[in-house]
Amino acid sequence: MGESRTLAVRRPASHDGLPPGPNSPALLQTVMLAGRLQPYLDSCRRRYGDCFTLRTLSWGPCVFVSSPELVKAVFAADPNVLRAGEHSADMGLGEVLGPTSLVVQDGEEHRRRRHSVSAAFQGKAVRHSADEIAEIARAEVARWPRDTPVALLEPMQSIALEVILRIVIGVTDETRTRRLRALLPRVASFDRGPMMWSGLRKTPSWQRYLRIQAEARELLTQEIADRRTRTDLAERTDTLSMVLSGGGDLAENDVELVDLLISLLLAGHETSSTGMAWALERLVQHPEAMHRIQAAADLGDPSLEAQLDSLVREALRIRTITPITARKAAAPVRLGPWNLPAGVNVMISAGLVHMSPDNYAAPEEFRPDRFLNDKPDPYAWVPFGGGARRCVGAALALLEMKEVLRTVLAEVDLHRVDDRSERSRLRHVTFMPDRGTRVVVRQR
Ligand code: HEM
Numbered sequence: 001m002g003e004s005r006t007l008a009v010r011r012p013a014s015h016d017g018l019p020p021g022p023n024s025p026a027l028l029q030t031v032m033l034a035g036r037l038q039p040y041l042d043s044c045r046r047r048y049g050d051c052f053t054l055r056t057l058s059w060g061p062c063v064f065v066s067s068p069e070l071v072k073a074v075f076a077a078d079p080n081v082l083r084a085g086e087h088s089a090d091m092g093l094g095e096v097l098g099p100t101s102l103v104v105q106d107g108e109e110h111r112r113r114r115h116s117v118s119a120a121f122q123g124k125a126v127r128h129s130a131d132e133i134a135e136i137a138r139a140e141v142a143r144w145p146r147d148t149p150v151a152l153l154e155p156m157q158s159i160a161l162e163v164i165l166r167i168v169i170g171v172t173d174e175t176r177t178r179r180l181r182a183l184l185p186r187v188a189s190f191d192r193g194p195m196m197w198s199g200l201r202k203t204p205s206w207q208r209y210l211r212i213q214a215e216a217r218e219l220l221t222q223e224i225a226d227r228r229t230r231t232d233l234a235e236r237t238d239t240l241s242m243v244l245s246g247g248g249d250l251a252e253n254d255v256e257l258v259d260l261l262i263s264l265l266l267a268g269h270e271t272s273s274t275g276m277a278w279a280l281e282r283l284v285q286h287p288e289a290m291h292r293i294q295a296a297a298d299l300g301d302p303s304l305e306a307q308l309d310s311l312v313r314e315a316l317r318i319r320t321i322t323p324i325t326a327r328k329a330a331a332p333v334r335l336g337p338w339n340l341p342a343g344v345n346v347m348i349s350a351g352l353v354h355m356s357p358d359n360y361a362a363p364e365e366f367r368p369d370r371f372l373n374d375k376p377d378p379y380a381w382v383p384f385g386g387g388a389r390r391c392v393g394a395a396l397a398l399l400e401m402k403e404v405l406r407t408v409l410a411e412v413d414l415h416r417v418d419d420r421s422e423r424s425r426l427r428h429v430t431f432m433p434d435r436g437t438r439v440v441v442r443q444r
Helices: 002-009 027-035 035-046 068-076 084-090 092-098 106-122 123-127 128-144 151-170 174-188 191-195 203-228 240-244 252-287 285-297 304-319 350-354 392-411
Strands: 051-056 060-065 149-151 323-329 333-337 337-342 345-349 412-416 424-427 430-433 438-443
Touching: 027 035, 035 051, 035 060, 035 350, 051 240, 060 068, 060 149, 068 333, 068 345, 084 092, 084 323, 092 191, 092 252, 092 285, 106 151, 106 240, 106 392, 123 350, 123 392, 128 151, 128 392, 149 151, 151 240, 151 252, 151 392, 151 438, 203 240, 203 252, 240 252, 252 285, 252 304, 252 392, 252 412, 252 430, 285 304, 285 392, 304 350, 304 392, 337 350, 337 392
Parallel strands: 060 345
Antiparallel strands: 051 060, 149 438, 323 345, 333 337, 412 438, 424 430
């Protein structure tokens, strides 16, 4: 255990007291982070251990941690001191999610918004959606062409969009559903440049994006107004209805509700669809694992549920979706042996944590049964972040991934187009399979 961990402690601090790191110019470090994120982080971990500092032009010093002890220290820290909202706001996320979004808030403002929505996302509350998710997936699979190569990333995006429309927003009006179905994918696919740098916000493409957002926001405002008048509001199980009938602070304020829905769309659409696309990509490259799941389903094997659960968690471990979970220190903070000054960003890269040989045996191997008997360590398995900011939609995302995989594998056989694993490509804010999970679909 722990060659890198020992290195991290033994290596001297850099001259400013921060954990060690490359002394190349900040411009070069920024370019490396932007262009070759994961390989650059991997090489820094090999060189400096599980706690190192990178210096960036845009955000200043960023301290990356990857040992479970330090990850735990970050997630357990006072969320008013290690602030997620402030970091997200620095990234410009308020521009796309809206200034009242819980994602860009900290402290009491964050707590009360999260409180209004978290009950609707608890495991118990989302479980009733399993059949509807399966129905959405079945309708999608029926449209796929058979016996010819097809990329499954886009169909997974359609499924995830439908989940947001029906299970999160709960839209019922046909015309509005059609319009939102066309608009929301465009709202979710924004350009990071103008979001992060205000100087780029005059471009025609950004102005067009803002007009699309405004139209979607108007439709969502109408939906909220209609929903308030529904006599069956209290019985409805979509997230919006549950927030409205829950009576929390958010229920009263349309602007905040629209910011919430846009945030749920942006946080939950591309992430879930990419997770499903990666799980299918891994299965197609490991047909024996896929056939085991199909056989268990055909035989009604009671361990199927546990197998799907382990498979989904292993797919989320081996293929990173959101590259970095970050906090900004609002005051000096102690992290392991280090005293970090205010203003430093503390970063957890799921890729580093999940691929560390200190945390997993044979981390490069896809082992769908890895978590069959051992639940993941919450500080070594971090696809959903952690602590007070842990992904609010995690239970829905896991359910969605399992139900979609279960349905797809019951309906069709998937065959690989070639035996090269797909590479990770950063698009918007997620790492996607570069060929979009290309497979041949055959009817079972
Ligand atoms: C596989 C799918 C998903 C992944 C990998 C994922 C990942 C994450 C991560 C890494 C965070 C940051 C956590 C932190 O800072 O500690 C996050 C936050 C969040 N996620 Fe997810 N997410 C997924 C699906 C969803 C879904 C389906 C929804 C809702 C529909 C959702 C809503 C949110 C929200 C609202 C936050 C902000 C929470 C806060 O700031 O308190 N996510 N997610």
